[in-house]
Every structure is written in structure tokens, then in C-alpha cells.
């Protein structure tokens with residue numbers, strides 16, 4: 530299958546590209562950065578250099594594809610997110626979405642997998658894992674991706690062959706896992722958490738997230754939403770303690786930050802994101818026949834910790 534991945538150079542995209550090549554697909558990546566081409570081409574990937582926000586060759590190429598997985602998004606991680614930053618993120622996100630749909634000819638493309646996030650649904654509460662039918666009340670990043678999700682839903686209603694997917698917390702050997710856990714534990718610095726909060730958390734191993742996106746191209750239904758998480762939502766402190774155990778740290782240091790200080794340091798969006806429960810079910814994904822490589826964090830975390838430690842040696 531010819532598959533174009535937008536955002537194929539990012540956190541999820543890098544692993545998705547590997548899984549797509551491994552699965553034998555003719556894999557194309559759209560990137561703005563010509564310098565990333567060489568490494569991708571060595572992997573057997575075809576690179577399209579282009580910016581979704583500008584006209585270019587990508588607009589023709591997109592309709593030669595069987596499927597597009599859309600991950601491209603403005604950057605989010607690693608800085609304070611004020612309301613102003615978040616509003617500009619929302620504008621950027623929506624602009625990418627509108628230009629993507631404008632380039633697609635729904636008669637040519639077979640499937641678009643449009644990637645959102647479970648913050649679109651908001652705080653799940655801690656009672657039972659919620660499904661795709663949970664009434665959306667976006668929290669954290671949610672309000673800032675919801676204009677894009679609403680736009681994608683309108684386009685689907687007009688006949689675009691898309692499914693919208695909502696990954697929960699994607700864990701892998703880099704990004705937030707490295708920043709929040711691996712680096713501090715490795716350097717004997719405190720792990721920071723929010724005082725008085727241990728919200729539910731629905732992890733998904735980054736390889737399984739990538740595999741689920743590929744799986745849904747063929748097994749998902751047009752117009753349907755799919756949550757991507759593993760089989761076991763859990764409290765975030767349980768997840769953290771398992772990482773500490775696997776890293777072999779006997780006397781970890783902790784720094785508890787009160788909510789008001791978190792607001793000051795990270796801003797209201799990330800504070801809301803960090804305090805909301807993410808207790809979601811991937812039952813619908815499983816009903817499409819998807820099989821996890823790492824069904825729960827118990828299988829997945831050792832692989833991720835090992836991979837990160839190998840990168841340090």
C-alpha cells in the first residue's frame with residue numbers, strides 16, 4: 530500500500546515510519562526539513578519535502594496515495610503554555626487541518642487516518658473506562674484541538690474517507706517519558722508530581738500506537754472514531770513507581786508541586802491536562818481485531834526503559 534505520513538519525523542511519526550516500512554508498505558514522509566531526507570531514505574522511505582501551510586508538490590502526491598496518516602501538528606512539548614500560546618496552537622492546528630482536507634480529492638484517496646488525542650473527550654472521571662461515545666467536554670489540550678476535530682467531522686459528513694483516532698498517553702523512550710522520569714532518575718534528581726493528584730492514566734506503548742494507526746487503515750470504518758490505549762488504565766503513581774523499580778533506583782527523590790505553582794510554571798493548559806483523569810477503553814479498537822504487542826504497561830515499560838538505557842551507553 531502507498532502510505533503518506535505527515536509528521537513522520539516527529540515523536541510518533543518516527544516509530545510509525547519504522548512500523549510501516551517493516552509491514553512492507555511503500556512509505557512516504559512529508560517533512561519541511563530537507564536535511565532529514567537522507568536518514569529517511571536510508572530506511573527505504575520516500576521523502577516529500579514540503580510544508581502543509583504552503584502550496585507544493587505534496588498537494589499532487591497526496592492523491593496518488595492509498596492512505597494518509599496525518600500526525601503533523603504545531604509543537605507542544607517542553608515549554609510553558611499560556612492561554613495565548615494555546616490559542617495560537619489551535620489556529621495553527623486548524624490551518625493545517627483545513628489545508629490538508631483542501632488538498633485531498635475524496636474520489637482518489639482511499640483512507641485518511643486523522644490523529645487527535647483523548648484530551649478532546651476531557652476528564653473521564655475515575656469510575657469506569659470511557660469509550661468513544663463519552664460526551665466530549667474537552668480539557669487540557671482538548672479545547673485547542675477540538676476545532677480541528679469538528680472540522681474533520683464536517684468533512685467526513687461531506688464524504689471524505691476518514692476515521693478520527695484518539696491516542697491516550699503514548700509512552701516511549703523519548704519525549705515526556707525522558708523529561709519527566711528517565712533523566713531525573715538517572716541523574717539522581719527529584720521526579721516532579723502534582724501535590725494531591727494521582728489521576729487515571731491510559732498508557733499506550735508507542736509501537737502499539739503506530740501499529741494501531743496502520744491497522745485502522747484497513748480494519749477501521751470510515752466515519753468512526755477510535756480510542757487508542759492499552760488494556761489497563763491505571764493511576765499515574767502506579768506507572769511512575771514501576772519505572773522507578775525498572776530503573777533500579779532505591780531511594781528516589783520526589784518534588785511535589787502545588788497546583789498554583791504548576792499553573793505558574795507550566796500554565797493553565799498543561800495543569801488542566803495533568804490533573805484530569807484519562808481513563809479510556811480501547812474496546813472498539815480491539816473489536817477490529819487489533820492485537821497488542823504490549824497489552825499493558827507491565828509488558829511495555831521494560832522494553833522502553835531498556836531502550837532508553839541503551840541509548841545512554
Ligand SMILES: NC(=O)c1ccc[n+]([C@@H]2O[C@H](COP(=O)([O-])OP(=O)(O)OC[C@H]3O[C@@H](n4cnc5c(N)ncnc54)[C@H](OP(=O)(O)O)[C@@H]3O)[C@@H](O)[C@H]2O)c1
Pocket residue numbers: 535536537538539540541542559560561562565579580581582600601602603604605625644645646647695696697698699
Ligand atoms: N505525543 C503524544 O503523547 C500524543 C498523544 C496523543 C495524541 N498526539 C497527537 O499526535 C500528533 C503527533 O504528535 P507528536 O508528539 O508525534 O508530534 P511532534 O513530535 O511535535 O511532531 C510534529 C510533526 O509535525 C510536522 N509538522 C509541523 N508543522 C508542519 C507543517 N506546516 N507542514 C508539514 N509538517 C509539519 C513536523 O515535521 P517537520 O518538522 O519534519 O516538518 C513534525 O514531524 C499530534 O496531533 C498530537 O496532538 C500526541
